[in-house]
Amino acid sequence: MAAFIKVESNRNVEEAIYDQTILAGDGWIHELLPGQVLRIVDVAGNQAADTLFYDADRPEDHYSAVATIAAQGNIYLSTGSVLRSESGAELLEIVADTCGRHDTVGGSCSAESNTVRYSHDKLHMHNCRDTFMLQLSKWQGDFSKRDLAPNINFFMNVPVTPEGGLQFADGVSFPGAYVEMKSLRRTLALISNCPQLNNPCNAYNPTPVRVLIWEQ
Numbered sequence: 707m708a709a710f711i712k713v714e715s716n717r718n719v720e721e722a723i724y725d726q727t728i729l730a731g732d733g734w735i736h737e738l739l740p741g742q743v744l745r746i747v748d749v750a751g752n753q754a755a756d757t758l759f760y761d762a763d764r765p766e767d768h769y770s771a772v773a774t775i776a777a778q779g780n781i782y783l784s785t786g787s788v789l790r791s792e793s794g795a796e797l798l799e800i801v802a803d804t805c806g807r808h809d810t811v812g813g814s815c816s817a818e819s820n821t822v823r824y825s826h827d828k829l830h831m832h833n834c835r836d837t838f839m840l841q842l843s844k845w846q847g848d849f850s851k852r853d854l855a856p857n858i859n860f861f862m863n864v865p866v867t868p869e870g871g872l873q874f875a876d877g878v879s880f881p882g883a884y885v886e887m888k889s890l891r892r893t894l895a896l897i898s899n900c901p902q903l904n905n906p907c908n909a910y911n912p913t914p915v916r917v918l919i920w921e922q
Contacts (some may be wrong), residue, residue, distance in 0.1 A: 713785040715802035715886050717743065717920050724919035728755075730912035733841040734897045736919075737762055738889035743801065743920045746860055746897070750913035751881040754862040754900040756815075756834040758855060759789060759797045762892035765847050767791045771810045771856040783808040783858065789887070792855075797893050802886035805879045809859040815900065837898035845894070859900075860885050 719725070727749070728734045738744055746755050761767040773790040775781050783789075785803045788796050815833045835854065842849035861879040899915050 711785060712804050712806045713802050714804055715745070715884070717745070717802075717886070719918065722918040722920050725916070727914050727916050728897060728899045729914050730899055731837070732899055733837040734895075734899075734917060735841040735845050736895050736917075738798075738893045738895055738919070740889055740891055741922055743886055743888050743922065744798075744895060745802075745884050745886040745916075745918045745920075747882065747884040747916040747918070748805070748861045748879045749881065749916055751879050751883065752861070752911075753879070753913045753915055755860040755915045756838075756898040756900050757858045757860055758838065758896045759791075760853075760894040760896070761791055761793075761795060761797065762894045764793075765849070765853070765894065767793050767795060768853060768855050769797060769858070770794075771858075775810060781810055783810060788890075789858070796890045798887040798889050800885060801888045802884070805861055805883040805885060807863070807878060808885065809862045811856070812859050812862060834898035834900055838896060841896055841898075862900075 722745075724736075726734070730753075746757070748755070759769040768791060770790055770792045773792065773794050774783075774787070777790055777794075778787055780787075783800060784807055785800050787800045789798045789800070791797055815835065834857075838854055839851065842853065861883065863878045897915070897917070900912060
């Protein structure tokens with residue numbers, strides 16, 4: 707895998723047109739216009755922000771991990787990565803990143819995966835898949851579970867073993883780390899600020915993330 711270079715942003719927080727905190731376990735949905743820049747901040751460090759993107763003009767054309775990985779030849783995301791949809795369209799480009807690496811293959815937690823990975827008594831636990839669906843249900847459009855796809859896990863560390871397996875390891879992020887993306891078309895952004903308590907993706911302590919938007 708190619709090495710990634712951490713790149714800081716020159717954007718000032720005071721100039722952002724939008725600034726909101728997503729509490730641990732909560733969700734967020736918002737439309738980005740072409741040229742707008744979205745920053746996701748890992749406020750306390752080691753938090754996982756499960757994220758999906760949709761072409762706002764064709765919501766059925768959602769972010770594709772396969773298309774994105776194939777185009778860049780790397781399973782991890784960082785500065786310079788272009789996030790592509792199922793059709794291959796360019797949705798966003800990562801223009802700054804102080805964390806250095808983000809997961810594309812670990813997926814989101816769900817009631818079903820919590821029981822399979824951990825134990826049957828975890829079925830009731832809050833999970834990202836349900837948060838995704840709750841946020842989509844509030845948005846105009848006819849979204850269903852079929853519109854959920856393998857998502858990005860910003861700030862999450864999921865190394866691939868030599869045997870091809872996945873490890874949900876301690877995070878590589880830190881308090882105040884951020885990733886910044888420029889929207890290349892009208893894009894719908896969907897975030898579930900992961901409530902996971904069963905693996906170390908967030909040090910067993912879910913914390914807030916912050917989202918900011920600039921015009922350029």
